[in-house]
Structures are given as C-alpha cells and as structure tokens.
Amino acid sequence: MSTATQVNIDAFRSETREWLEANCPQSMRSPVKTFKDYFWGGRNPTFHSEDQKLWFERMRDKGWTVPRWNKEYGGAGLSKSEYKVLKEEMAKIGARSPLFSFGIHMLGPALLGFGSEEQKLQYLPEIARGEMWWCQGYSEPGAGSDLAGLQTSAEDKGDHYLVNGQKVWTSYADYADKIFCLVRTDKNAPKHTGISFLLIDMKSEGVSTRPIKLISGSSPFCETFFDNVKVPKENLVGVENEGWNIAKYLLTHERSMIGNVAKMDKTLDEYAIESIGIEDSVLADPVNRIKTAQWLIDEAAFNFTLERALDEAKAGSPPGAKSSFFKYYGTEMNKRRYELMMSTGGFDNLVWGEEYEDGKTARDFCRTKANSIEGGTSEVQLNIISKHILGLPKK
Amino acid sequence: MALVLSEEQQMLKSSAKEFFNGNAPVSALRRLRDEKNADGYDKRVWEEMVQMGWSGLVFPEEYGGLQFGYTGLGQIMYESGKTLTASPLMSTVVLAGTVINEFGSSEQKQKYISDICEGKRLFAVAFEEKNIHSPHIANTKVVDNKLSGSKKFVLDGHIADVFLVTASSDSGLGVYVVDAKGAGVHVERHIMMDSRNASTVTFDNASVLDMIGLPGDGKTIIDRSLDIARICLSAEMLGSMEEAFSRTVAYLKERKQFGVSIGSFQSLQHRAAHMYCEIELCKSLVIKSLQAIDQNADNLAHLASMTKAKVGQITELVSNEAIQMYGGIGMTDDEEIGFFLKRARVSQQTLGDYNYHLDKYAVLNNY
Structure with a gap:
C-alpha cells in the first residue's frame, strides 16, 4: 500500500470512528438476539424502537446499508479497504447491522452480476434504502438437495409469464414484498438448462403463503404457492433458461455467509x-x-x-x-x-x-x-x- | 501477520522439496532399515543439509547461523515429513539447538551452536523417564557435579556426541551437559517402528561438563524449548499427513473395482473430503504457530498445544484412512503407505500426544 493510500485510510478511519461514536445509539451497540432486534425494511417497515429507526436512517443516508455499492445504486462506493475499516470500527463498538435483508446479500449480488442497467437502477436503490423486503424462492417440496430438479413453471404468454407451482423454505415470505425465484421456463431441456431467474411481487394475484412451524417453535420460513400468477416479462433477470448460473453464483455466496x-x-x-x-x-x-x-x-x-x-x-x-x-x-x-x-x-x-x-x-x-x-x-x-x-x- | 509464506520462505521450501525428493525419498528410509544401518540416517544427506546451512537456519549469524527463523525451518521439516527423511534435524537442531540458543550463555552458544551449525557434533536431549510424555519429572539426580539416573526415548541417543539431560538437584530441575562418550554413560539403541531411533540412556555418576541456565531453571527451559519443538514436529507431521493424503487420493482415482474407480464411490469421497477439511485446519495452525515463534508471541504454549493436539489427531485419522482406502495392498511392506502409518504413531507420542495436549490446553486456560 502506498503512503498516500495509507494516509487516506487512516483519515477515513478516524472520520468513521467519530461519526459512529456520534451517530450510533447506545442501544444499537449490542448483539442482535430477538426478532425485535432485527430491522428488515419493506414497503411498510416496522421499527421496534426509536433508536432502531434513527440508526437505520442515519446509516441509510450515508449509503452505509450497502457500503460497497456505487452511489447511483444507493451505496457509498467504498473501496475494499475502506469497507474493511468500516466493518472493523463497527465491530469495535459492537454496532449492529442497521438493516437485515436478503435483498442486500442475495438479490443485490445477482443483479450486480447479471441484471440489466435498468434493473439495477430500479431495484438496487430501494434495497439500499430498505424500502423493499425481498425473500428467496429456491427450494421446492421435490427439489431440495437436487435443486435443479425444481418444477415451478413459468410459461411464456407473450407479454408475461404465467407462473404455477410451490416453493418451500421461503424465509419470511409472509412479511416480504417481493420474491426472487428460480422457475422452469423450458420443460424439455436438460434440468440445468431450462431454469430462469424471475422477480415476482408477492401482492400479485394468485400468490399465497403459509408459515412453517419449526422444531425450535419459531416460524421464519413459509411455503409459498403460485396459482396462475401473471409476471411481466421485464422481471426476468439475465438470460432466459440460463438462471442456473445465477443460482450457483448465489449459492456460493450464501454458503460463505452461513x-x-x-x-x-x-x-x-x-x-x-x-x-x-x-x-x-x-x-x-x-x-x-x-x-x-x-x-x-x-x-x-x-x-x-x-x-x-x-x-x-x-x-x-x-x-x-x-x-x-x-x-x-x-x-x-x-x-x-x-x-x-x-x-x-x-x-x-x-x-x-x-x-x-x-x-x-x-x-x-x-x-x-x-x-x-x-x-x-x-x-x-x-x-x-x-x-x-x-x-x-x-x- | 499474513498467514502466507514470504517469497524467501517459499524458495527455501521449494529447494527443500527438490533436495529431499532427490536425495532422501521414502525408498531411502527403506534402504536404511533393510541394511540395518548403524547410524539410522544417511551421513552424506546430513552433510549436504549442513552445507546448505539448514543446521544453522534459525541460529544467530555470530555463531555461524543464518538467522532465517523457525517459519523457514518449519518448511524444511514439512518437506522432510513428506519424504519421511531420517536425519539429526529434530534431535540436534530443533531440540538441543533450541535449548542452547534460547537459554545458553554467549560462551555456550559459541561453543555448542557453532558446532551444530557446522555439523561438527550431534546432540540429543534426554528428558523422558516415564513410559508416557512427562517432561517435568526427573528422578535423575545431580550431586557434586555427578549425574545419575535413567532416561527413556532419547531421540537419536545412539549417535549423539553430547547429551543435554534434565536432572534434579536441591534447587529443582536443571538442564545439564554430559559427554555421551564419557565414563558412566550407557546407551542402549532401540530401533523404533518408524525405522528411526530412540535410546534408553543410563547415567552412573557421569561427569557434568556444563549447565544450561541455573539449577532450578529446568522447567522454564524445557517448557519453552519443547513448545518450539512441538511446533516444528507438527510441521513435519503436516508434511507426512499431506503426502499420505495425496497418495491416497491418487490411489482412489487409479484403483478400479466393479469396473469403476473406487474414488467414484460416495462413501469414500465423503471421507476424503472430510480429511481435506481437517488438513486445511492443520495447515493454518502450523503456519500460525511457526510465525508465533518468530514473533516471540506470548501465547506460544497455547498455540503449541493446540497445534500438536490437532495435528496429532488428524495424522492418526489420515494414516488410518490411507491404509483402509488402499485396501489389501496398503497392508503390504512393498507399498510405501505403511511407512506413513508407522511414522505417524511415533511422531504422535513424541513430545506429547493429543490426550496430553488437550489436557494441557485446558490447564493453560484454567479449567
């Protein structure tokens, strides 16, 4: 690292430290434990405390809900080393993540890697600002470890897809505004090559959810049903029938988090x-x-x-x-x-x-x-x- | 500090690899064994190692060393583990050399370390008396500069010119220098299962020539020196384990049964993949611990026990799985994989097995 870069990083560190000290409420400086400690965002966001709201809004305005994303996508455009500094300084005071979101960690990387510029500009900023709660629709009752065997179908109807099928283990689908899904767009192709990556609004007609109670007693997951759901063509991410590449990319990403x-x-x-x-x-x-x-x-x-x-x-x-x-x-x-x-x-x-x-x-x-x-x-x-x-x- | 080797360390590792593969492969150990070699190691190979400066790699330049650090020495140990090379590296350099370099006076270093660097004399450290690793126990006594008692499992005792011996006096445990060829010293060579050597050494009023540190410093000296040696030995064990593993994976691909490679069977794949993961953890412990020696870290005892415990467990796992996956051929003396199993059991018990170190780690953490 050059001396000039090091000087910049040191300056960034002291600025960040000061800012966090002044802006992170005391109650946001402890590990998240219960459901109420998480803020998930969404169209109708629920804040569990004033501090939680304050902390989220301050971080959002800095672009620090997604520090690495470019500014036009709602981020702060931090470099790798700046991001490392931010994480270190947050860890030092035990600052919580201001926004928990599958949009940030799952859909975001997929859009950044495979989405059109139009899609990035449409979806990323609202994820960054915590305005949309996304959930993930991958597994199905018959497609667990054999994920590529998924059967939820999206039939090409000219200006829209017609989606039918069932997803399972959809985290917080009962709260989520939208779902990113793997769907089968070609029934005749070999199983890995007939899959597409589709974005669906949970408010669409024909979408319903049912929570699954786990052995722990809580219900973070749902079953999600699609019954003749109309999805606009422009909600396809990447190339039709090439969704498996996105899925693999995201699974690698997900694994490194778990x-x-x-x-x-x-x-x-x-x-x-x-x-x-x-x-x-x-x-x-x-x-x-x-x-x-x-x-x-x-x-x-x-x-x-x-x-x-x-x-x-x-x-x-x-x-x-x-x-x-x-x-x-x-x-x-x-x-x-x-x-x-x-x-x-x-x-x-x-x-x-x-x-x-x-x-x-x-x-x-x-x-x-x-x-x-x-x-x-x-x-x-x-x-x-x-x-x-x-x-x-x-x- | 980044957990990767520097360019210089990487270069040393490459030349060590080339050297051991060319001069002391597993077949050389077999030859030493079969010809019942009187020394138990190849003198020519050791001379070349000395000439390359490896016997003085970690010692200060003023005594003829290269001052290159233990992370570097660890790479030589690692590569010698891959080829199961028998040499006085462990006994003379890692054990005795460390004791003297860490705790000796400058006169003693001038006298002994320079000999080690030049390969003039071989050393052995005699500190075991019980049948399992117990480095703080010494019924061996020093009275009026005469040492008496019996030591077990003295690595390379049969070729040593000089013994460093732990013994008790009124002041407690101390480390004493005794001439291996002197009066009252009796050495009984045992060829071990790994074709290397350890001796039972009895001292009967043997003359004490010198003393490292003060009488009563023995525990401090032995604790630190053995921790360094445990880490170096773990580096060697890591080399052996990785070699045994890569030979096993190669065999899984090559061996055909039921018309397919046995490596296509999921029961074997999953065990192999699990071993891969465990070996990754061992690699991280070894490099972290080697760097900790060079950085003079204050948690060296913790790291040494963590590393020796984990590496010991996984060496056991990998050597057992190697034989099982090789099947019948792995049981034959013609096949080399058995040498790895035998070496694994000796290195496991050398300087404390995993039972010893799991217990020690808990003690170090006050529970």
Missing part, C-alpha cells in the same frame, strides 16, 4: 465453567472438559483458516470451491457447539417455556440442526469438495 461461526457472549469454556464449576482447578466434568478444549481448538483453527484464505486471496489464489469447505466445517462446528452447550448446561437448558427467550438455548440448539441442511447440505458440500477440489471421478 459458514461463519457466530461469536457468542460467552466462550464455550466460560459457559461450561459457569454451569458445571471447577473442582481441584479443573472443570468438574472430565469428559466435557476435553470435548470443550477440543471444540475451542477447532474453532481457533477454523478462524485461522478463514484468515489464511483471505491472505491467500490477497496474494492472488482464488477461493473457488473453498466456500463449500467453510460451509461444511463451520456449520458442523456450530452444531457441535450447541450439542456441548446442551450437555454442559444440564437441566436448566432443557426448559422450553412459552416465549422463545424462555428456552433460548434449547430452541437455538434445535435451530442449529438446520445449519447443515440449508444452503446445501453437508453431504452436498462434501460432494462439491470431492469433485472440484480433490478431482474424484463421477461414477
């Missing part, structure tokens, strides 16, 4: 010590003691590996199928963590209660079981590693 093992308030050893106690200067449960040490070593090694991957990327080696490794290992590790927390937490952790918060560990534990299923199962990730990294043959 693979990060979330930081918790307490480390696993602190948690175990608090719950089980120390006897003769060691954890009172000798087997959980060793399992805890093992997990913490794996966690550190995993984080070093994320760090190394970034350093290697900087040095010019591409990440490639590595996202499958991170997704697989990170999610399996998260499951192991909760398994240990259930064990070291003992009877107290078995409480379920009325509200999610009453039985948070037990419910979160249940929720972690989905980590190795959503975004491509562990088994699918292992298939990808076998094929693309190890070069093992197909049968």
Whole structure:
C-alpha cells in the first residue's frame, strides 16, 4: 500500500470512528438476539424502537446499508479497504447491522452480476434504502438437495409469464414484498438448462403463503404457492433458461455467509465453567472438559483458516470451491457447539417455556440442526469438495 | 501477520522439496532399515543439509547461523515429513539447538551452536523417564557435579556426541551437559517402528561438563524449548499427513473395482473430503504457530498445544484412512503407505500426544 493510500485510510478511519461514536445509539451497540432486534425494511417497515429507526436512517443516508455499492445504486462506493475499516470500527463498538435483508446479500449480488442497467437502477436503490423486503424462492417440496430438479413453471404468454407451482423454505415470505425465484421456463431441456431467474411481487394475484412451524417453535420460513400468477416479462433477470448460473453464483455466496461461526457472549469454556464449576482447578466434568478444549481448538483453527484464505486471496489464489469447505466445517462446528452447550448446561437448558427467550438455548440448539441442511447440505458440500477440489471421478 | 509464506520462505521450501525428493525419498528410509544401518540416517544427506546451512537456519549469524527463523525451518521439516527423511534435524537442531540458543550463555552458544551449525557434533536431549510424555519429572539426580539416573526415548541417543539431560538437584530441575562418550554413560539403541531411533540412556555418576541456565531453571527451559519443538514436529507431521493424503487420493482415482474407480464411490469421497477439511485446519495452525515463534508471541504454549493436539489427531485419522482406502495392498511392506502409518504413531507420542495436549490446553486456560 502506498503512503498516500495509507494516509487516506487512516483519515477515513478516524472520520468513521467519530461519526459512529456520534451517530450510533447506545442501544444499537449490542448483539442482535430477538426478532425485535432485527430491522428488515419493506414497503411498510416496522421499527421496534426509536433508536432502531434513527440508526437505520442515519446509516441509510450515508449509503452505509450497502457500503460497497456505487452511489447511483444507493451505496457509498467504498473501496475494499475502506469497507474493511468500516466493518472493523463497527465491530469495535459492537454496532449492529442497521438493516437485515436478503435483498442486500442475495438479490443485490445477482443483479450486480447479471441484471440489466435498468434493473439495477430500479431495484438496487430501494434495497439500499430498505424500502423493499425481498425473500428467496429456491427450494421446492421435490427439489431440495437436487435443486435443479425444481418444477415451478413459468410459461411464456407473450407479454408475461404465467407462473404455477410451490416453493418451500421461503424465509419470511409472509412479511416480504417481493420474491426472487428460480422457475422452469423450458420443460424439455436438460434440468440445468431450462431454469430462469424471475422477480415476482408477492401482492400479485394468485400468490399465497403459509408459515412453517419449526422444531425450535419459531416460524421464519413459509411455503409459498403460485396459482396462475401473471409476471411481466421485464422481471426476468439475465438470460432466459440460463438462471442456473445465477443460482450457483448465489449459492456460493450464501454458503460463505452461513459458514461463519457466530461469536457468542460467552466462550464455550466460560459457559461450561459457569454451569458445571471447577473442582481441584479443573472443570468438574472430565469428559466435557476435553470435548470443550477440543471444540475451542477447532474453532481457533477454523478462524485461522478463514484468515489464511483471505491472505491467500490477497496474494492472488482464488477461493473457488473453498466456500463449500467453510460451509461444511463451520456449520458442523456450530452444531457441535450447541450439542456441548446442551450437555454442559444440564437441566436448566432443557426448559422450553412459552416465549422463545424462555428456552433460548434449547430452541437455538434445535435451530442449529438446520445449519447443515440449508444452503446445501453437508453431504452436498462434501460432494462439491470431492469433485472440484480433490478431482474424484463421477461414477 | 499474513498467514502466507514470504517469497524467501517459499524458495527455501521449494529447494527443500527438490533436495529431499532427490536425495532422501521414502525408498531411502527403506534402504536404511533393510541394511540395518548403524547410524539410522544417511551421513552424506546430513552433510549436504549442513552445507546448505539448514543446521544453522534459525541460529544467530555470530555463531555461524543464518538467522532465517523457525517459519523457514518449519518448511524444511514439512518437506522432510513428506519424504519421511531420517536425519539429526529434530534431535540436534530443533531440540538441543533450541535449548542452547534460547537459554545458553554467549560462551555456550559459541561453543555448542557453532558446532551444530557446522555439523561438527550431534546432540540429543534426554528428558523422558516415564513410559508416557512427562517432561517435568526427573528422578535423575545431580550431586557434586555427578549425574545419575535413567532416561527413556532419547531421540537419536545412539549417535549423539553430547547429551543435554534434565536432572534434579536441591534447587529443582536443571538442564545439564554430559559427554555421551564419557565414563558412566550407557546407551542402549532401540530401533523404533518408524525405522528411526530412540535410546534408553543410563547415567552412573557421569561427569557434568556444563549447565544450561541455573539449577532450578529446568522447567522454564524445557517448557519453552519443547513448545518450539512441538511446533516444528507438527510441521513435519503436516508434511507426512499431506503426502499420505495425496497418495491416497491418487490411489482412489487409479484403483478400479466393479469396473469403476473406487474414488467414484460416495462413501469414500465423503471421507476424503472430510480429511481435506481437517488438513486445511492443520495447515493454518502450523503456519500460525511457526510465525508465533518468530514473533516471540506470548501465547506460544497455547498455540503449541493446540497445534500438536490437532495435528496429532488428524495424522492418526489420515494414516488410518490411507491404509483402509488402499485396501489389501496398503497392508503390504512393498507399498510405501505403511511407512506413513508407522511414522505417524511415533511422531504422535513424541513430545506429547493429543490426550496430553488437550489436557494441557485446558490447564493453560484454567479449567
């Protein structure tokens, strides 16, 4: 890095620090825990507190809901190193993300990579400003791991597509304004080559949703039904029948997000010590003691590996199928963590209660079981590693 | 610090790879074994390593070293792990050299380190007495400058000119220098399962020539030196593990049963892919820990135990899976993969296995 660039970055850092200090309300400086801590935006946005609104609006006006996007798309056009500084400074004070959005993390990258300029100008700014709540329509009852086997059809009717079918695991479809979908536009083509990427308004006639109650007791997902839904032709992203490329691109993106093992308030050893106690200067449960040490070593090694991957990327080696490794290992590790927390937490952790918060560990534990299923199962990730990294043959 | 090698370290790694492949491949170890070589290593190969400066790679220039750092030495260990090369690198340079360089006086460094750099003398550190790794226990005693007791698992003890011996005195544990050929020193060579050597050494009123640090410094000296050695050994183990793994993956592609490559079977693919992931974690621990030695990091003990524990576990996993995936051919002495299994078990127990280090890591974190 040149001296001039370094000087600029240092200046950006102190400006950012000052701005965050002055503008991030105290209550927005703690980890998100309950549903009310998340702000999702949308046509009729719900703020759960004044601070949440204030924080969102200030960040929105800076273009910092999507710091890397260009200004004409509602972002701040930050460079990679500026963005890194912003993230570091936000982390330093524990600042929450001001806007949670599949639009930012999923649809945004798809549009930036595959959308027309017109589409970018139409959709990206409203995502950046939190004015549209998007959900994702990928999986179907008959298309889970075999996603490309999806059957929801979009029939070409001249000026519009006629969509029929069913999606499942659509996150917050019951709240969302719009959905980005994978649909089949050619029934006769081989399964990967007849898929298109389509944007559908959830208010369209013929769209209905039904929440799915999970084993954790919460319902973040829905089933979404399309019954003769008319969708304008211009809502197609990219080329007709080439939607699988977009899907693959986004799945890689999604995996790298799920693979990060979330930081918790307490480390696993602190948690175990608090719950089980120390006897003769060691954890009172000798087997959980060793399992805890093992997990913490794996966690550190995993984080070093994320760090190394970034350093290697900087040095010019591409990440490639590595996202499958991170997704697989990170999610399996998260499951192991909760398994240990259930064990070291003992009877107290078995409480379920009325509200999610009453039985948070037990419910979160249940929720972690989905980590190795959503975004491509562990088994699918292992298939990808076998094929693309190890070069093992197909049968 | 970025978790990647510098250009110079990368170059050293490449020349080490070329050297070991050309001069000391696995077949060379087999030859040493089969001819019942008296030394247990190839003197010519070691001389060349000395000439290239590898015996002095980490030591200060004023004593004849290259001051290149442990991250560099780790690359040589790594490449020698791939070829399972037997040499005095571990005993003389990594163990004894580190003890003297970290804790010796400048006179002692002048005397011993320069000999190590020039390859004039071979050293061994004698610190084990029990049947499992217990580096703080010494029933060996020093009284009036005479040392008596018995040490186990002294790596390369049979070829050493000089022993560094842990022993107790009224002041506690200390590290003493004893002439290996002196009176009262008896060395019994054991050829280990990996075709390398460790000795049982008994001292009967052997003369103490010198002492590293003060009487009572022994625990500090051994703790730090062994942590550095654990990291270097982990680098070697990583090399062996990666080599065993890549040979196994190649075999999965080559071996045909039921008319197809066995590598097309999902049960084997998933196990191979899982191993790939675990090896990635080991790589990160090893480079992080090597850099921590060179940066004089204060959490070196933590990193050493994390690394030796994880690398030990995955070395065990990969060596076992290698034999299983090779099938019957993996059980034959003609095939080289078995050498990796045997080396894996010896390196596993050297300087503490994963049970030892999982426990130690918990202790270091106060639970």
